[in-house]
Amino acid sequence: MPVTLQQIAEAAGVSRGTVDRALKDRGRVRPEVAEKIKNIAKEMGYQPSLAGRALVMAKRNLKIGIIMQSAQTPFMVQVYEGMKAAKQEVESLGGTVEIFRVDGVDAGRVMEIMQEMKEQEYSGIALSPSEDTMLKKMINQFSEEYGIPIITFNSDIEDTKRICFVGQNTIQSGRTAAGLMGEITGGKGEVAVISGHISNPALNNRIRGFQSEILESFPGIQLVGTKYSYDDEWVAAKIVEELLEQYPDLKGIYVTGTAVKGVCEALVKQEKEREIKVIGNDFLDENKKWVERGAINFLIGQDSYMQGYEPVMMLFHLLFDDEKPESVYRYAEIVIKNRYNL
Amino acid sequence: MPVTLQQIAEAAGVSRGTVDRALKDRGRVRPEVAEKIKNIAKEMGYQPSLAGRALVMAKRNLKIGIIMQSAQTPFMVQVYEGMKAAKQEVESLGGTVEIFRVDGVDAGRVMEIMQEMKEQEYSGIALSPSEDTMLKKMINQFSEEYGIPIITFNSDIEDTKRICFVGQNTIQSGRTAAGLMGEITGGKGEVAVISGHISNPALNNRIRGFQSEILESFPGIQLVGTKYSYDDEWVAAKIVEELLEQYPDLKGIYVTGTAVKGVCEALVKQEKEREIKVIGNDFLDENKKWVERGAINFLIGQDSYMQGYEPVMMLFHLLFDDEKPESVYRYAEIVIKNRYNL
DNA sequence: CTGAAAGCGCTTACAG
């Protein structure tokens, strides 16, 4: 039977209101009385009731806004699942969560929505940003001038006043791929990297992590260059063909981004899909299929659900409990999957 | 702004009580009125407020009891963390959660506590069972005769009326180990298994999964027998010594249970810790240490936190929302860790 | 079959 404010009030011989003021340090309580109340509360093991507090908060109408770019991509659809769960949880506790999904990358649209949110007095915003000077400025303005806390998710935008970034540690993701590649190739042979767009910062970090770990820990592995598919399956397939021609003894390929299909199909066509070790990213249906067929040896992933769930809940805890994020970076766990634990 | 019962009542021209009875099918509402109310609720997108419901439920004093055997083991200490989080969550919603920790395996003590819980009118119980005919009977009696739902966690006890088991799919865990062993040995060579107690069902399942997957998928690997350490580090070290003598070309060792320390120390002593691939289980500090030192290549784990958190929350949702577990088996995800994502 | 009231634990004005 949890202890209530009322019970503490009775034990201390004061009213509920006084107990509340004392415990929350709201002032207007005689110091010695406050002291006594705090002691009693501690002794009785008082834990405030979420239910009670939530009900009161319903009057304040806490509003959380989410802006998601590239919402049409399979990965973001997974993130959206986590958001919906968090939305329901927050709303059953009396808050409101509004999710705006933007197709593709469109910083202008994001800023429009942010303006709208300010006018409608949203209490906090989570957004998946893109590199844009204006957007950076706006994030800072919201944080500092308007006092509206901002959390970034999926991709980060450095040098801004966002209170937290929720997403993958992309460098570490690349390092993990390197460790696996080292293990399954026996630490020797030629290995290639196939990436997506040359200007994608997340993919570039994966490459950096991969390369540096190979250099440090697997001197027997020879990196034979990095190619870019620009997320095009046809280009990816073409790259594989050329690689196989140029390096007939190729041992492994690390695919940092999309265009997994092109890579795998090209390998299957040349009957090399067992021989050449492939490591990919993200647990998308397309990618899983290739793991099951044996063309991909490992997938490295990030907990997509958590990337949707956490930003909302962090804002909720900040606004509801005044509980700040533990750190500026909230990294998703790096998950390794093969065909046995997919 | 979430929709409330009051708003629906106004829209329907009835009282809150009537709306409540209609939506919950409690009867005592004219059918056509009930129909109309349900339609309005759906149109307005009504979601009941958890806060409101929880507050009312506080009167009923929902009590959940947990009995944890082998509570002193490092793994169970991790499970306990998840339980405490769930306890706090449930209690902040007006329920009560009592956790009883039993050192070692003691079915008699478990049954004593269960009796006590029955007398104190607990509403549901989660327990980590051990094989015991009396305990089985008691689980069935509680479920069927007393109507107190039981969930097993960590280890299961088959052929009983427990509503759900939360824990690892141990067969699949063994298969995953086999898949990794196959990859990192290049699919050939001699591989040994070192287990704990010969009568531990979970470890035996891991062995079964491991063996069958090696046989199916890696014909080049030769299994050179299974040894039992009986959880003794010294015995484990001795086994390794003998194995190395008997099979100088040994390529890999799968350690199903504890006594990882003995295995690794013996390998280090013989300077074989890099050469021989080792796969272990569970993310205990001791095990992690050996991964970092490079003596263990992979650890396969179960989400220990979830094994504590889920049983409590499942009982809570059952008792509070009348929401039954989706399936009788709630398996923890099988997690693969190496030194890059530990 | 329907409604009005009480109360769960908390916070927020407001009165003293």
Add this chain to the structure above:
DNA sequence: CTGAAAGCGCTTACAG
């Protein structure tokens, strides 16, 4: 500095 009251959304008796 302190207390009494109202009200958040819901369910549970109880009265009609």
